[in-house]
Amino acid sequence: MPKLKTKKGAQKRFKLTKSGKVKRSKTSKRHILTKKSKKRKRQLSKATVVDKTFEKKIKNLLPYA
Numbered sequence: 132m133p134k135l136k137t138k139k140g141a142q143k144r145f146k147l148t149k150s151g152k153v154k155r156s157k158t159s160k161r162h163i164l165t166k167k168s169k170k171r172k173r174q175l176s177k178a179t180v181v182d183k184t185f186e187k188k189i190k191n192l193l194p195y196a
Contacts, residue, residue, distance in 0.1 A: 141192035153181040
């Protein structure tokens with residue numbers, strides 16, 4: 132059986148937790164930061180968990196994660 136290829140774009144964006152959930156970083160922290168409050172930028176820097184409706188799709192992109 133041949134090895135499955137990992138989608139490199141997904142590998143860079145997602146990581147799996149020990150319990151099997153998919154972790155991602157939040158959006159809107161790349162540019163136009165001057166108009167965003169300190170609180171908002173601080174909260175955007177924290178990681179969050181992907182919604183369970185997308186978990187199966189993302190796990191298919193990461194076969195060995």
